Amino acid sequence: LVETAVKEFGTLDVMINNAGVENPVPSHELSLENWNQVINTNLTGAFLGSREAIKYFVENDIKGNVINMSSVHEMIPWPLFVHYAASKGGMKLMTETLALEYAPKGIRVNNIGPGAIDTPINAEKFADPEQRADVESMIPMGYIGNPEEIASVAAFLASSQASYVTGITLFADGGMTKYPSFQA
Ligand code: BGC
Numbered sequence: 103l104v105e106t107a108v109k110e111f112g113t114l115d116v117m118i119n120n121a122g123v124e125n126p127v128p129s130h131e132l133s134l135e136n137w138n139q140v141i142n143t144n145l146t147g148a149f150l151g152s153r154e155a156i157k158y159f160v161e162n163d164i165k166g167n168v169i170n171m172s173s174v175h176e177m178i179p180w181p182l183f184v185h186y187a188a189s190k191g192g193m194k195l196m197t198e199t200l201a202l203e204y205a206p207k208g209i210r211v212n213n214i215g216p217g218a219i220d221t222p223i224n225a226e227k228f229a230d231p232e233q234r235a236d237v238e239s240m241i242p243m244g245y246i247g248n249p250e251e252i253a254s255v256a257a258f259l260a261s262s263q264a265s266y267v268t269g270i271t272l273f274a275d276g277g278m279t280k281y282p283s284f285q286a
Pocket of ligand 1: 124172173174175216217218219223224237
């Protein structure tokens with residue numbers, strides 16, 4: 103991926119690790135194969151993408167940045183999704199560690215923590231009006247986010263507007279991480 107990007111565009115400035123998978127399974131029935139599949143895609147995948155981008159930045163003296171697509175579930179536990187929540191929790195400290203390690207070189211590493219967003223990862227769930235309403239009730243702003251509302255956060259973090267921002271998770275979740283059950 104890095105090689106292709108450099109060949110196509112001449113250099114690399116930003117890497118966004120966006121691949122993710124999830125599936126609900128009671129934890130006591132979760133197979134090792136399923137656990138590995140989710141951890142490998144969500145956490146190991148983001149690590150390998152980060153490693154390759156950072157290697158290119160270091161070797162070419164580029165003050166680039168990495169953005170990892172985490173989730174509100176890097177802080178909210180999620181029954182039936184232990185593999186997913188573990189992958190996102192891991193992503194939090196992976197990003198913080200990489201940010202600390204490469205800050206002296208001017209390389210920034212950040213997470214985005216989306217809440218519930220209308221994307222293929224949960225298309226099936228959100229097509230069911232009951233499940234959709236259930237999720238909406240957990241969002242103080244009252245609606246499921248659009249992909250554009252995450253893309254704009256990525257554009258900010260990637261840009262020089264965020265030149266002093268590293269090692270954070272920027273939550274874009276309509277307030278989901280703010281204990282919505284206290285709203286009433
Ligand atoms: C998951 C969605 C879920 C949302 C809020 C995201 O990380 O991909 O399926 O609706 O978190 O729970």
